[in-house]
Amino acid sequence: MSIDQAVNVGLPVTIGRAPGSGPGAPAPAPLPSGARLLKGERNWWFLGPGGVARLHDRHVTPEGALLPDAERRLHESGMFTTGRISAYALTVLTSTHCNLGCGYCFQNTAQDQAGGSRPPRIGRSRLTSDTITEILGFTERQMAAGGLEKLRVLLFGGEPLLNPRGCLELLERAADIAPTSAWMISNATLLTPSLARRLAGLGLTSVQVTFDGDRSDHDRIRVGRADGGATFDRIVGNIAGACGATELQWTLRVNVSQETFHGVDALIDRLAGALDPARCTLYFARIGDVGVGYANSLLHTGELPAAFSRWQRRALDLGFTVSRPGARKTCVTCGHTDGRYGAVVSxxxxxxxxxxxxxxxxxxxxxxxxxxxxxxxxxxxxxxCQDLYRYDEDARTLARFRDRVDTALLDYLHETGRL
Incomplete structure (x- = not known):
């Protein structure tokens, strides 16, 4: 049996029945280790914790299940093997406040009844030196109990850079208890080259920033909390400035809703012209409702799967990285009820x-x-993750959408020699 392999660096996704297995066919039994099996244009794709393999029809039953010999060979090649967790994943909210007023934010408690940019939010608190001491003591105990040698910190908020001193102190002191690396989720409106340089010097390697469609849509949705002002140009300029001062990598999340859908194509081209695509990963995410009254009428059916695939291809052709699909994974932070491998600390x-x-x-x-x-x-x-999100579609529809998008991406990566 010939199996072509590629390294998998994708995000956690949901197992669904392989498309093309027939509307009346029984769903195959779930694969072990969260693996997935998808039907591509010319072949099958196996996605396991050990990577991605290209299979042929002779390796799969008509119902879309692995034949025993194919499954045995995949086991032997390590495709079902889950890597050992060696780093403790610590998420810390350095500030619960935010300087933007996005209506869909899961930290809102309701919509702004006045129709402005100030939806009510969770209570305001700010990380202090004393709390950092307690956090790091807790982290040392958790790491010792789990036998973990490294620490991976996520600077989170609110907007973490509303408390830059807390961010810097946390990273500086964390290095005293374990080899530490860090990433940050930020709106980037407060990120200066000087601050980026200091954070990178303390172990920050990447930053995730969100865009709400192209400039005009973004500036209507992702606005300043105090004044409702535009933010697109400031964010892009700050990312470009930080790129000039550091080696930071960037994950650019593109929020997709009925309000942003038609501007995404233009956004991809605009970002490619303003930033270095070689340092950026693009991923696209439909906004869900977490019970704060935000309505997204865009469904995972109709033209949305084809649009996601088109955006991914365009991003790849412009030099961006697009996260590769992978096996279903358990989140190291919230997937274990004893906090064995990570914690979220306000x-x-x-x-x-x-x-x-x-x-x-x-x-x-x-x-x-x-x-x-x-x-x-x-x-x-x-x-x-995702347990609070509400959708107007059932789980099978969501899984079918993910399978279609992931299959199209794997086909294109293979077709263009990128896999």
Missing amino acids: ADGTLASCWETAGKPDWEVGTVADGYLPGERTRDRWIA
């Missing part, structure tokens, strides 16, 4: 299971001073 030292519940009343699962609460008290508060 600015006041309270623990949450996931960043989507950090800072929200009645969702705490402990504190860094006292550790996690007993399981019987946290069972109903422990949610995982």
Whole structure:
């Protein structure tokens, strides 16, 4: 059996039935280790924790399941092997406040009833030196219990750069307990070249920044909280300035909704002209509703799968990186109810299971001073990534969308010699 392999660096996704297996065919049994099997234009794609393999029809049953010999060979080649976790994933909200007023934010508690740019948010708190001491003590204990040698910090908010001193102190002191690297999710409106240089010097390697469609849509949606002002040019300029001062890599998240859909093509071209695509990964995400009254009428059916595939191809052709599809993975932070491999800590030292519940009343699962609460008290508060999002479609529709987009991307990567 001939199996072509490629390294998989994709994001966690959901298993779905392989497209093309027939509308009335029984769904094949789930593959072990969160693996997926997708039907491409000319071949099948196996996505496992050990990578991506290209298979042929002779390796797969008519119902879309691996034949025993194919599965055995994939096991032997390490495609089902899950890598060992060696780094503790610590997410810290350095500030729960934000200087933007995006209506869809999961940290809002409702919409702005006045129709402006100030939706009510979670309570405001700010990381202090004393809380950093408690966080790092907690982290040392968790790492020792799990036998983990490295630390991976996510600077999060609110907007983390509303507390630059907290960001810098946290990274500087974290290096005293373990080899530390870091990344940050920021709106980049406050990121200066000088600050970027200092953060990079303390282990920051990458920054994720969100765009809400092309400039005109973005400047209507992703606005200053105080004045409702535009932010697109400032964000792009700050990213370009930080690129000139550091070797930071960038993940540019493009939010997709009925308000931004028609501007995404132009946005991709605009970003390619303003930034260095070789240092940027683009990914596209439909905005969901987390119960704050934000409505996105754009469904995962119709033209949306083809649009996602078109955007990914255009991004690749312009020199951007596009995250490759992969096996379904358990989140190291929220996928284990004992916080074995990671934790989410709000600015006041309270623990949450996931960043989507950090800072929200009645969702705490402990504190860094006292550790996690007993399981019987946290069972109903422990949610995982995407658990709070509400969709108008069922799980099978969402899985079918992801499968179609991922299959098209793998076909194109193979067709253009990128896989």
